[in-house]
Every structure is written in structure tokens, then in C-alpha cells.
Amino acid sequence: MHILIIGAAGMLGRKLAQRLTNDGTLGDRPIEAMTLVDVVTPETPEGFRGKVTLETADLSTPGEAARLITGRPNVIFHLAAIVSGEAELDFDKGYRINLDGTRYLFDAIRIANGENGYKPRVVFASSIAVFGAPLAYPISDEFHTTPLTSYGTQKAICELLLSDYSRRGFFEGIGIRLPTVCIRPGKPNKAASGFFSNILREPLVGREAVLPVSDDVRHWHASPRSAAGFLIHAATIDVDKVGPRRNLSMPGLSATVGQQIDALRRVAGEKAVALIRREPDEMIMRMCAGWAPGFEAKRATALGFKAEQSFDEIIRVHIEDELGGKL
Amino acid sequence: MHILIIGAAGMLGRKLAQRLTNDGTLGDRPIEAMTLVDVVTPETPEGFRGKVTLETADLSTPGEAARLITGRPNVIFHLAAIVSGEAELDFDKGYRINLDGTRYLFDAIRIANGENGYKPRVVFASSIAVFGAPLAYPISDEFHTTPLTSYGTQKAICELLLSDYSRRGFFEGIGIRLPTVCIRPGKPNKAASGFFSNILREPLVGREAVLPVSDDVRHWHASPRSAAGFLIHAATIDVDKVGPRRNLSMPGLSATVGQQIDALRRVAGEKAVALIRREPDEMIMRMCAGWAPGFEAKRATALGFKAEQSFDEIIRVHIEDELGGKL
Numbered sequence: 001m002h003i004l005i006i007g008a009a010g011m012l013g014r015k016l017a018q019r020l021t022n023d024g025t026l027g028d029r030p031i032e033a034m035t036l037v038d039v040v041t042p043e044t045p046e047g048f049r050g051k052v053t054l055e056t057a058d059l060s061t062p063g064e065a066a067r068l069i070t071g072r073p074n075v076i077f078h079l080a081a082i083v084s085g086e087a088e089l090d091f092d093k094g095y096r097i098n099l100d101g102t103r104y105l106f107d108a109i110r111i112a113n114g115e116n117g118y119k120p121r122v123v124f125a126s127s128i129a130v131f132g133a134p135l136a137y138p139i140s141d142e143f144h145t146t147p148l149t150s151y152g153t154q155k156a157i158c159e160l161l162l163s164d165y166s167r168r169g170f171f172e173g174i175g176i177r178l179p180t181v182c183i184r185p186g187k188p189n190k191a192a193s194g195f196f197s198n199i200l201r202e203p204l205v206g207r208e209a210v211l212p213v214s215d216d217v218r219h220w221h222a223s224p225r226s227a228a229g230f231l232i233h234a235a236t237i238d239v240d241k242v243g244p245r246r247n248l249s250m251p252g253l254s255a256t257v258g259q260q261i262d263a264l265r266r267v268a269g270e271k272a273v274a275l276i277r278r279e280p281d282e283m284i285m286r287m288c289a290g291w292a293p294g295f296e297a298k299r300a301t302a303l304g305f306k307a308e309q310s311f312d313e314i315i316r317v318h319i320e321d322e323l324g325g326k327l
Numbered sequence: 328m329h330i331l332i333i334g335a336a337g338m339l340g341r342k343l344a345q346r347l348t349n350d351g352t353l354g355d356r357p358i359e360a361m362t363l364v365d366v367v368t369p370e371t372p373e374g375f376r377g378k379v380t381l382e383t384a385d386l387s388t389p390g391e392a393a394r395l396i397t398g399r400p401n402v403i404f405h406l407a408a409i410v411s412g413e414a415e416l417d418f419d420k421g422y423r424i425n426l427d428g429t430r431y432l433f434d435a436i437r438i439a440n441g442e443n444g445y446k447p448r449v450v451f452a453s454s455i456a457v458f459g460a461p462l463a464y465p466i467s468d469e470f471h472t473t474p475l476t477s478y479g480t481q482k483a484i485c486e487l488l489l490s491d492y493s494r495r496g497f498f499e500g501i502g503i504r505l506p507t508v509c510i511r512p513g514k515p516n517k518a519a520s521g522f523f524s525n526i527l528r529e530p531l532v533g534r535e536a537v538l539p540v541s542d543d544v545r546h547w548h549a550s551p552r553s554a555a556g557f558l559i560h561a562a563t564i565d566v567d568k569v570g571p572r573r574n575l576s577m578p579g580l581s582a583t584v585g586q587q588i589d590a591l592r593r594v595a596g597e598k599a600v601a602l603i604r605r606e607p608d609e610m611i612m613r614m615c616a617g618w619a620p621g622f623e624a625k626r627a628t629a630l631g632f633k634a635e636q637s638f639d640e641i642i643r644v645h646i647e648d649e650l651g652g653k654l
Contacts, residue, residue, distance in 0.1 A: 091437075091495065110418075132571065136469075144471045146490065146572045153491040157484050163473065164480040168418065244459065245473045 001026055002033040002071060006059060006105070007079030009038035011184065012125065014045070015228040016077060021045040026075065027236035037068055038080065059101035065108035072118055075235045076171075078105060079125045084151035085191065091150060098154035106161055110170040122162070123234045124175040126247060128220060130156040133290040137218075141249060141299045148290060159247040166239070166246050174234040174242065176300075179252030179307070182221040183318040192287050196221065199257070200264055200315060203275040204327065212281035215258035218293040222252040222307040223317040233305055241303065251307040253314065254294030263311035267319075268327060328353055329360040331400035333386060333432070334407030336365035338511065339452065341372075342555040343404060348372040353402065354563035364395055365407065386428035392435035399445055402562045403498075405432060406452045411478035412518065418477060425481035433488055437497040449489070450561045451502040453574060455547060457483040460617040464545075468576060468626045475617060486574040493566070493573050501561040501569065503627075506579030506634070507618075509548040510645040519614050523548065526584070527591055527642060530602040531654065539608035542585035545620040549579040549634040550644040560632055568630065578634040580641065581621025590638030594646075595654060 003020060007013045013036070020031055030050075036042040037055040044052050053071075057064045059080055069076070080101065081087075087094030102124070112118040129152035130145040145156045159175045166173040184197040188209070195212055196219060202209035222230075230250050242248070265273050297305070308314045319327060330347060334340045340363070347358055360378040363369040368383045380398075384391045386407055396403070407428065414421030429451070439445040456479035457472040472483045486502045493500035511524040515536070522539055523546060529536035549557075557577050569575070592600045624632075635641045646654060 142463075142471050144469050145487075147487070148494065148571060150491055150495070153487050156487050160472075160474070160480050160483050160487075164477055167475065168477070244475060 001029040001031050001075070002035070002073045003031055003075045003077070004035045004037065004068065004071075004073035005077045005079065006037045006068065007077075007081065007125070008036035008042035009040050010079060011186065011224065012181070012227055012231075013038065013042065013077075013079050015224050016079075016231050017042070017045040019228045019232065021048040023232075024049070026232065033071070035068070035071060035073060059105055060096045062104065065104040066111070069108055069112060069120075072112070073120060075121045075123070076105075076109075077123045077125075077231055077235070078102065081125070081151075081155075083191065084129060084149050087151035087154065088149055094150045094154060098151065099157055102158045103161060106165050106170070110165060113170045119169070120171050121235055122171045122173045123231055124158060124162050124173060125231070126155045126159050126175045126177045127152065128177050128179060128249070128292045128295070130159065130177060131292050135292055137293040138254065139249065139292055139295045141296060163244065163246045167244050172239045173246050174237070174239065175247035176230050176234050177247065177249045178227055178230065179220045179222040179250055181224050181227050182314060183223070183322075185224065185318070185322045192284050193291070195284070196257075196260070199276050200260060201318065203264060203272040204268055204315070204318070204323065206275070208275045208277055210279050211257065211276050212279055212284040213257060213288050214280070214285070215261065216256055217288050218254060218256045219288075220252045220254055220292050220294050221311075221314060222250065223314050225317050225321055226252075226307045230305055237303055248300040248303070248305070249295045249297050251297040251301050251305050252295065253308050253311065255311050260311050263315055266312055267315045328356045328358050328402070329362070329398060329400045330358055330402045330404070331362045331364065331395065331398075332404045332406065333364045333395065334405065334452075335363035335369035336367050337406060338513065338551065339508070339554055339558075340365065340369065340404075340406050342551050343406070343558050344369070344372040346555045346559065348375040350559075351376070353559065360398070362395070362398060362400060386432055387423045389431065392431040393438070395432075396435055396439060399439070400447060402448045402450065403432075403436075404450045404452075404558055404562070405429065408452070408478075408482075410518070411456060411476050414478040414481065415476055421477045421481060425478065426484055429485045430488060433492050433497070437492060440497045446496070447498050448562055449498045449500045450558055451485060451489050451500060452558070453482045453486050453502045453504045454479065455504050455506060455576070455619045455622070457486065457504060458619050462619055464620045465581065465623045466576065466619055466621070467623050490571065490573045494571050499566045500573050501564070501566065502574035503557050503561050504574065504576045505554055505557065506547045506549040506577055508551050508554050509641060510550070510649075512551065512645070512649045519611050520618070522611070523584075523587070526603050527587060528645065530591060530599040531595055531642070531645070531650065533602070535602050535604055537606050538584065538603050539606055539611040540584060540615050541607070541612070542588065543583055544612075544615050545581060545583045546615075547579045547581055547619050547621050548638075548641060549577065550641050552644050552648055553579075553634045557632055564630055572626075575627040575630070575632070576622045576624050578624040578628050578632050579622065580635050580638065582638050587638050590642055593639055594642045
């Protein structure tokens, strides 16, 4: 089996490539080759025994998509996107990368499908940003997609294309709406939602973290391990069981900031909690009010997608995967 | 006031241009000029006293959109599209006309907005084809858009673009999801949904019509007069009252075929009903099962959009507007 990961240098792309390497198989089939693509050269995952090809490419350059699929990968993970903040600041770039890039990829596959019946599985990383306030809680699988950002709009459009191209038989598409990934490894970044991870990750290693919102803010989370698991499960499920609605809100954990902090206290003690510094930020609080508090995710759950059941578990996953298993 | 109608040669475009001509004003402002555009040359509406410009243009040709808005129309009605059946048969053409053409128009306005603050009202004719089975009945304003045709996909994508471009301040967009227009004037056509109109229009003038489905098929209707009224109302409502969700399911009449026939009997007698010939068509019955039975349309109703309350009324509108007021 040959796997192509577009957006392989990002946090999720690296997690996925490493997980596939560790598994050695995807859906019981051995992985012989991986092609890892990003706008910066991706890293080779540690310990992969098959053939790895590293590519630097921008999917939004015409012709690149066709080149990337010349090896006719069996499974394509499309994770490449510019993030919400950048798509909002640079209108043209957002539409070019997040919409046109995806459409080039889908059309390159469609043309290959017409030539010789090539029909890969395509797993597309969508986002809960396809939903916009006012939101229900929990959000059902039949709730409308009315994004309030250009990023969310671009993801929602790609979801529609994915369903139509799948219905037409050009490929087997599955779009997964990822919860906010928490605890996101690495350093604190400038994303407005970064604090959800910062207030756990930093105190766990004795560093201060800033909390800009109140304890009752509720949001929707899954660990990086679960996120990689969603992608892998999406690559192997029976698409006939999914039916024509190919975009699925993933399961996750709905929790308030207060519940996050309670879990931190249980796992790492009061000393860790004391490292959270409250600095209310009006702008971030306003943004938070528009974010999804939680989903039913009935369809995805019935299809076998799995996430954490508590924030204690999310913290333990972080300790195992990022801190070598100990505090 | 200068009005641009793209898709002005179609049934709805002609109704709209004539209605605007008869009114002489739009939202209390006199209409000084109309530019009527289509892929075939549109007709000049009867009795228009202002300046009419007729244009033959294909919106999907790069550069045409910018040319069409050089006169900086205050209101743009975008009705141009290839129909569902053709978009399904010709994948490339459907995406080129229905998606790329619309995006060219939106981007031409965006660029003009950046140059000198041009910010027209843009009324986009969307469709209930953005919804796909299994459907609720009635369909709420918060039901998700999961189209099952390429046409419906293209309309749903344009709705997302319309909302995002409006949110960004490039224009004041309103998308309206039109019910099936009934009684559609003209001759019976090959559209699978044509029978809804045929079984009324033809018997009203003493001609036979074929009914391919059973009497219990329920669908969602509005007269051509209402459809033109929706477009005009969309051009004049306060967009601040609409908010960021710019696409509205229009009000209409949910009725079964049996109720249509009962109304025909009341208005035109048993002799007219006897002209309906039942010829069940398995394929059309299967297609019907996926069509929307009816909508709540709460938001549009609250915003002042109005449709007929009974099929008797829909038939009377046809008699007034198409048959000179008498049977």
C-alpha cells in the first residue's frame, strides 16, 4: 500500500506519519511506501522500513496535484491548509490554498479516474469552523454549516466538493471535522484558541500559562492521538456504510475551562494549577462565544470513531506521548 | 437606480424585468437603467421608459464579469445557471458555469469594492436542490445542506461564497432558495419535475397532460409571480436584519399532487381534471422521493417574503398572468 500525506510537516501530519510507521499496516495491508508532502520539506518518520519520498510542493500551483499523484497512491490524506487567522488576513491566499489547492487535487484525481479507473481513498481534514454562531448545544449531525470565517467557508466548500466527487465515483472521500486538538504539543502559539492547550501543557512542566477567558467557557476537544486515529479510521471504513453524506463531525470531549483545570489538579496537583495566570482578554472572550461547545457526533460514533471520555485521559495521553510517560 | 440582471432571457429573468418595468421603481427609487444579460440576447421588456442595454455574454468567460459591472449597477440579480439535468450530464460545464461563473462575478465586485468602495446589492437565485434526502418535513432553517446533485452542490457552494463575501463587506448579498416554480408558463419541457406544472397548465387550455407519479407525492411550490416578488423583496430588505446567514429558504406552498388536482377541479371543473392521463414512471417516482416536501421558512417569512396560501390561488395567478384573466 502506498500512502500520500499532503500537509505532512504540520503537527497532525507528523503524528499521522509516525503512527502509520509504528503500525506498519493500514487496514491490515502492509504499508510499502509513503510520500510526504508539504510547503516545507517534511521529516522522515522514525523507523519506517518502506520507501519514503519527501516532496516540497504547493498544492495551489497548477500542475502540482497531478504530479503528486503520479505514483497512484491508494490512500491520500489531505491535511494541507493555511490556518484560520491567516486566511482571514489574506483573502486571496486563503481561497487559493484552502479552496483552489483542494479543487486541483480533486480534479487531478478525477482526470486520472477517467483515464484508467484510478479511485483512491481521500481523507480530508475539515474543521468545526464550518459551523458558525448561533450554535445549538450539542450540535447535531444535521445542523447547517454557516461559517463565520473565510477559513470555515473554504472548508465547508471543500466538504461539498468531496461529497459530490465521491457521489460521482471519482474517489472514495471522507471528510472529518476535527475537534480542537488538545493538548497541542510544542510551544505556545498566537492562535486565539491556544490557551486551551497552554493552560495544561505549560503547568505540566512547571511553566506559567495565561488564561484569557472565564472558567465557564465550554469547548470541544480531542487529543492529537485521537485526531491521528480519526484519520486512520477514515482511511479504512466501508464507505457504503457512510452513504452519500461524506463529512462527519468527529466525537470529542465537551468540557469547560473549569473542568480542564479540575483535571489538571487531579493529575498534577494544586502546584500545577497555581501556574495558571488569569488575564482576561475581551477580544478572545468575544471570539470564544462563537466557538462550538460540543457535538452529538452520533454518525461518527456509530461508524466506530473514538475519542477521549475525560480530560484526565487527555492529559494522560499527553504525558505518555510527549513527556515520556512521567511528570 | 441601475439594475443588472444576469440570466435575463430565462423565464424568471423575463418575469423579473417585466415586473421591474411595470413597477418603475425598486424600493421607492426610480429605475433609470437596466442591463439585461444572457448567453442569448434577452428581450427588452414592454414599456420600460429608462435606458435598456442588452448584452450577450457568458459569465464563465474570464473578464466578462468585470465588463458587465463597469456601469456599477446598484443591484445585481444573478439568475444565470445551467439546469440540474445538464449539470449532471456535463460535469465540467456545470462547475464552469454554475460555480466558476458566479465566483468570477463575486471577485469582479470584490476588486471594484477594493478600488473605490463599490458595494452593490447582489441577489442570488439559489435552489432547494441544496438539500438532499433523507429530508425532514418540514425542513427547518437550520437543516444542513447535503445536495445529491452537482447542480445542488454548485448552488450550495455559491451560497457559502455569497455569505463570506458579504461578511467581508465586498457586497450586500442575499441568496434565496426558490421553491419549484408552478405553474411554469410555456410548453411542457423534459425536466423531471415538469409534470407539477403540466397537469395544471395544459388542462386549463383543454390539452392533455401526463402525470407520472402517484397522488400522494408532496412538493414545495410558488408561482412565477411570487418568485419574481422574492427577488425584488431580496433587493430591498435591510441586510442588517438578515444578519450573517445570507441564504434564506423562501416561503411556499407544500402540497400533494392530489391537492393540486383538487384545486384544478374547483377552479376549472371535472372536465379539466379528466385531461390528466396517469402514466406511472418508475424513474420519476424514484427521483421525486428525494425532493423537498416542504419548508418552515420562518426566517424568510419574518423578513416579509410572501407566497401563495393555496393551489387555487396559484392557479388563479396563472390565469391572470398568462391567460388574460379568463379560462
